[in-house]
Amino acid sequence: MDKIKEQIEKIVEKIKKDPDFKEEFMKDPEKAIEKVTGIDIPDGMVDKVVDGVKAKITGDKISGAMGSLKNLF
Secondary structure, three states: OHHHHHHHHHHHHHHHHOHHHHHHHHHOHHHHHHHHHOOOOOHHHHHHHHHHHHHHHHHHHHHHHHHHHHHHO
């Protein structure tokens, strides 16, 4: 499980730093993940990794927005 979390963090960082990779991830997450990790991810695991990456990205956007709102008050 820790290895999956590490890979999710690695993918999220790549998405944050590389707009082309972000676009690739949105079009074909499985291919993008395998490209970054160098691992042929089994079909059952791909969805879990993709969901984890999307949750992390969404969470980061939400926490960033909340931080901005906090500064208003």
